Amino acid sequence: MANEAVKVAEAELTQKKDEDYILSVDDLEKAASKKMSKLTREYYNSGATYQQTYFANPRAFEKYLLRPRVLSNVAACDPSTVIFGRRIPFPLCVSPTALHGMAHPDGEKATARGCAAANVNMGISTYSSFVWEEIIPHAKGKIDFFAQMYIYPDKTVTKNMVLKAEKLGFKAILLTADAPILGTRWNETRNQMAAHITKQNPFPNITDAVSNSLTNLEDMATLFQDASQSWERDIPYLRSITKMKIFVKGVLTAEDTLKAIECGVDGIVVSNHGGRQLDGVPATIDALPECVEAAKGRIPIFIDGGFRRGSDIFKAIALGADCVFVGRPALWGLAYNGAAGVEMMLRMLHDEFKKTMQLMGCNSVKEISRKHLAVLNSRGFMERLETAKL
Numbered sequence: 001m002a003n004e005a006v007k008v009a010e011a012e013l014t015q016k017k018d019e020d021y022i023l024s025v026d027d028l029e030k031a032a033s034k035k036m037s038k039l040t041r042e043y044y045n046s047g048a049t050y051q052q053t054y055f056a057n058p059r060a061f062e063k064y065l066l067r068p069r070v071l072s073n074v075a076a077c078d079p080s081t082v083i084f085g086r087r088i089p090f091p092l093c094v095s096p097t098a099l100h101g102m103a104h105p106d107g108e109k110a111t112a113r114g115c116a117a118a119n120v121n122m123g124i125s126t127y128s129s130f131v132w133e134e135i136i137p138h139a140k141g142k143i144d145f146f147a148q149m150y151i152y153p154d155k156t157v158t159k160n161m162v163l164k165a166e167k168l169g170f171k172a173i174l175l176t177a178d179a180p181i182l183g184t185r186w187n188e189t190r191n192q193m194a195a196h197i198t199k200q201n202p203f204p205n206i207t208d209a210v211s212n213s214l215t216n217l218e219d220m221a222t223l224f225q226d227a228s229q230s231w232e233r234d235i236p237y238l239r240s241i242t243k244m245k246i247f248v249k250g251v252l253t254a255e256d257t258l259k260a261i262e263c264g265v266d267g268i269v270v271s272n273h274g275g276r277q278l279d280g281v282p283a284t285i286d287a288l289p290e291c292v293e294a295a296k297g298r299i300p301i302f303i304d305g306g307f308r309r310g311s312d313i314f315k316a317i318a319l320g321a322d323c324v325f326v327g328r329p330a331l332w333g334l335a336y337n338g339a340a341g342v343e344m345m346l347r348m349l350h351d352e353f354k355k356t357m358q359l360m361g362c363n364s365v366k367e368i369s370r371k372h373l374a375v376l377n378s379r380g381f382m383e384r385l386e387t388a389k390l
């Protein structure tokens with residue numbers, strides 16, 4: 001009888017294959033990628049030109065080792081933190097990414113529902129598949145939204161977008177600064193992405209300006225992104241027309257961190273656009289320390305790029321970030337199972353982050369610091385990050 005029970009249990013086990021388990025963001029990426037069309041998969045899962053930065057982002061976390069403290073009574077560990085005056089479950093928000101309609105028919109509306117279910121704030125792209133006013137009601141009052149914008153060549157567009165965002169209750173502008181022109185992604189040309197976009201996936205927020213005659217995204221972007229954007233001209237202008245917080249997204253250096261402070265922005269997002277703009281720039285986790293050092297606590301610092309594990313989030317907080325954002329993981333959740341897939345991804349990262357905190361001996365986000373990290377020096381010996389000569 002016992003043998004029979006074992007046989008039944010084994011038969012049930014073999015019905016479920018290893019790939020049916022989604023236990024990590026990496027599992028989710030694989031499962032979601034199978035569900036996407038070639039066009040969508042290659043648009044989402046790629047970077048600029050040789051993709052050096054795209055691959056560097058997730059890999060760079062490995063060189064930061066964790067230094068745990070034991071016997072620290074972590075039974076009451078609390079991974080929550082406060083962003084813009086609102087307590088959020090853990091230091092994570094969703095980055096703005098274009099065209100969620102390619103992953104799921106409900107696009108950003110489903111992403112917003114997934115974020116609301118997990119109580120996670122969401123950035124929405126200028127290039128969203130639905131107009132902002134259609135997306136917000138799906139989570140209104142439950143989470144904060146951030147409006148991703150560019151400096152548009154036509155300044156009345158900039159002004160209208162800002163005023164619209166303010167009216168819709170967006171908490172902050174994420175001004176994308178690393179895209180005065182669009183980066184080159186070769187498979188977008190191979191897949192004739194621009195033709196697909198104008199026909200099947202228009203940009204409803206800016207649709208009037210879209211020209212069907214254009215054949216590549218880089219040309220299309222010149223309609224919406226102004227190569228003459230500058231700190232001196234555009235930040236004071238934005239400041240003069242809005243009370244929303246202004247975060248500059250795409251900062252990678254101490255110099256630009258200082259410039260951001262000088263121009264009076266409310267914060268920066270250390271970002272390389274997920275490796276989609278300038279190939280060859282550092283992984284964001286490697287650029288973070290010089291930005292943190294330059295800021296000296298004067299402005300909040302957010303970061304995105306390659307975050308796939310709870311321990312990645314822990315490392316960024318330890319290096320001085322206030323909050324981490326994820327882009328592609330939300331797209332994978334959406335493609336895998338709509339709003340429920342987005343929620344699943346966010347809960348997975350929440351649980352991994354909390355477990356990392358507990359196994360590190362931390363009870364609150366405020367306790368996490370550089371003393372929790374180490375690196376291997378050039379001779380292969382471990383050094384505490386606090387004292388390491390890098």
Ligand SMILES: Cc1cc2nc3c(=O)[nH]c(=O)nc-3n(C[C@H](O)[C@H](O)[C@H](O)COP(=O)(O)O)c2cc1C
Nearest residue numbers: 044095096097098125176273274305306326327328
């Ligand atoms: C498919 C895709 C579309 C994106 N669209 C935008 C966009 O419209 N505006 C923007 O500022 N950043 C955009 N980004 C960059 C993200 O905001 C974010 O910086 C990046 O995805 C973070 O890296 P991760 O995907 O590894 O988490 C996009 C990224 C991806 C993957």
Ligand SMILES: CCCCCCC(=O)C(=O)O
Nearest residue numbers: 098127217220221273276
């Ligand atoms: C014509 C513009 C194409 C959308 C660009 C969105 C974006 O930033 C990306 O990384 O892709």
